[in-house]
Amino acid sequence: xxxxxxPEKLLSVFKGAPVxxxxxxxxxxxxxxxxxVQYSRQRLQLLLRHISxxxxxxxxxxxxxxxxxxxxxxxxxxEEDSAMYYCAxxxxxxGAQKLVFGQGTRLTINP
Amino acid sequence: KAGVTQTPRYLIKTRGQQVTLxxxxxxxxxxxxxxxxTPGQGLQFLFEYFSETQxxxxxxxxxxxxxxxxxxxxxMNVSTLELGDSxxxxxxxxxxxxVYGYTFGSGTRLTVV
Numbered sequence: 348x349x350x351x352x353x354p355e356k357l358l359s360v361f362k363g364a365p366v367x368x369x370x371x372x373x374x375x376x377x378x379x380x381x382x383x384v385q386y387s388r389q390r391l392q393l394l395l396r397h398i399s400x401x402x403x404x405x406x407x408x409x410x411x412x413x414x415x416x417x418x419x420x421x422x423x424x425x426e427e428d429s430a431m432y433y434c435a436x437x438x439x440x441x442g443a444q445k446l447v448f449g450q451g452t453r454l455t456i457n458p
Numbered sequence: 459k460a461g462v463t464q465t466p467r468y469l470i471k472t473r474g475q476q477v478t479l480x481x482x483x484x485x486x487x488x489x490x491x492x493x494x495x496t497p498g499q500g501l502q503f504l505f506e507y508f509s510e511t512q513x514x515x516x517x518x519x520x521x522x523x524x525x526x527x528x529x530x531x532x533x534m535n536v537s538t539l540e541l542g543d544s545x546x547x548x549x550x551x552x553x554x555x556x557v558y559g560y561t562f563g564s565g566t567r568l569t570v571v
Binding site: 381383390391392393445446447450 | 461491500501503506514516548559560561562563564565
């Protein structure tokens with residue numbers, strides 16, 4: 348069964364400190380993985396996709412198939428990074444468009 | 459470029475009633491998915507429509523149904539409302555391939571009393 352686990356419901360770090368939001372997944376195959384972010388009073392928005400290997404707002408995420416993880420990292424946190432972050436996966440079924448989300452991690456950046 | 463538009467933004471209904479929510483995807487997006495978001499269960503997949511056909515379905519009772527029109531607009535219907543149906547219902551659209559990810563709407567907040 349597809350499952351996404353975000354072990355930390357809350358994460359608090361100081362501005363300028365490194366940030367790592369953990370995501371582990373369970374899937375027998377090669378899933379597509381995503382990070383979504385929801386800032387206060389804003390809609391849920393796509394932050395990055397593993398297939399793009401991109402860095403958005405200083406965040407990166409590397410897919411580790413051996414550890415079945417897709418942790419989100421940023422070397423220097425900014426106050427505007429405070430938000431709710433969701434890890435999600437989409438399975439490889441041809442034509443399928445269904446995301447399974449983790450429970451989310453609320454990140455707070457302290458000044 | 460207009461985003462995903464959901465109407466109405468807020469709804470209050472009574473137990474036993476039915477409700478219809480509407481979603482207009484981004485122009486050119488043929489896939490529309492619906493999610494239920496609650497504090498306890500998080501984001502749960504309801505169903506996905508692509509070119510007017512239901513392509514995927516989540517584990518929700520038959521009271522939850524949907525449809526998609528030829529212009530890709532989608533509606534979701536919940537019949538015989540229960541208190542537990544109170545939630546934020548999110549619509550998301552995409553080009554249709556699993557690699558792209560979604561663009562979400564702001565949601566419809568449904569309260570059942």
